[in-house]
Amino acid sequence: MCGNGGMKPRHGDLFATDLDKATLLQYIDRILMFYIKTAERLQRTSVWMDNLEGGLSYLQDVIINDSLNIGAELEQQMETVIGSYQCEWKTTLEDPQALKRFRHFVNSDNADDNIRFEEVRQQIAPATAPVKAEAINIISSRSA
Amino acid sequence: MSQQSSPVTQQAVAQDWHSICPASELVGNAGICALIRQQQVAIFYLPDENAVYALDNYDPIGKANVLSRG
Numbered sequence: 625m626c627g628n629g630g631m632k633p634r635h636g637d638l639f640a641t642d643l644d645k646a647t648l649l650q651y652i653d654r655i656l657m658f659y660i661k662t663a664e665r666l667q668r669t670s671v672w673m674d675n676l677e678g679g680l681s682y683l684q685d686v687i688i689n690d691s692l693n694i695g696a697e698l699e700q701q702m703e704t705v706i707g708s709y710q711c712e713w714k715t716t717l718e719d720p721q722a723l724k725r726f727r728h729f730v731n732s733d734n735a736d737d738n739i740r741f742e743e744v745r746q747q748i749a750p751a752t753a754p755v756k757a758e759a760i761n762i763i764s765s766r767s768a
Numbered sequence: 769m770s771q772q773s774s775p776v777t778q779q780a781v782a783q784d785w786h787s788i789c790p791a792s793e794l795v796g797n798a799g800i801c802a803l804i805r806q807q808q809v810a811i812f813y814l815p816d817e818n819a820v821y822a823l824d825n826y827d828p829i830g831k832a833n834v835l836s837r838g
Contacts, residue, residue, distance in 0.1 A: 728833075730789045730811075732803040736833050738826075753831070 625655070626680075628670035637673075637680050640688060650699065654687045657698035794820070799836035801825050810836035 627636030640651060663672040676682050685691040716722045728736045740751035788802045794813035802809050808825035825833045 724793075725795075728801060729803045729808075730793050730800040734803060736808070738831075738833050 626669045626673040628668050632670075634670045639680070639684065650695075651687055653702040654695055654698045655683070657702050658683075658686060658694075661698075799838055801833070801836035808833050808836075812836075 625636050625639045626634070628634040639655075643651065659669060659672060662676075663669070673679060673683060678685070687695070728734070738756070740756045741748040742751045742755050743749070786804050788804065788811070789800075794800060794811070796813055796815040799810050799812045802811055809822050810825040812821045813819075814821070823835065825835050827834050
């Protein structure tokens with residue numbers, strides 16, 4: 625764990641071996657939660673662990689031996705995170721009130737006729753200004 | 769001035785009232801867009817003032833109908 629790529633590469637350390645699945649997940653939950661509680665924002669886990677006094681062995685003590693007696697609390701917090709997770713897209717799609725924000729007009733189902741596409745290499749792309757103007761002129765002359 | 773960016777016939781708007789939507793469709797301190805005589809109008813509702821303001825929805829710099837989005 626706590627390896628890092630990029631400008632300051634660092635090999636991961638072996639944290640524990642021969643774990644059954646339940647214990648493995650328990651350790652991962654504890655480590656992630658402990659990291660969230662103690663790391664700086666956006667801090668790499670490698671830097672985080674290097675800055676911990678005692679480094680890897682301290683972390684092993686906290687996670688495996690529960691030396692701070694916070695293991696159950698960390699697991700409970702992870703449970704809360706998992707339990708309260710929601711996909712915001714799905715939530716929005718199920719909420720008619722929220723869906724209203726995605727209509728262009730409050731009083732019409734029409735779309736914005738200024739949004740135009742042209743085909744570039746068999747894919748749609750936003751129309752360039754001249755193509756757009758031409759398309760709008762066609763519409764206006766039809767409706768005139 | 770620009771024929772494309774000021775298509776709202778101002779005289780007609782000044783003379784006529786249009787029913788657009790129920791007041792409940794207005795979003796407080798935010799904008800909605802209405803289609804009025806084929807023109808896009810951005811409408812902003814300010815609950816504190818109990819006032820509604822409107823302007824053309826077209827952004828002449830960005831060349832897009834987005835002003836109701838704020």
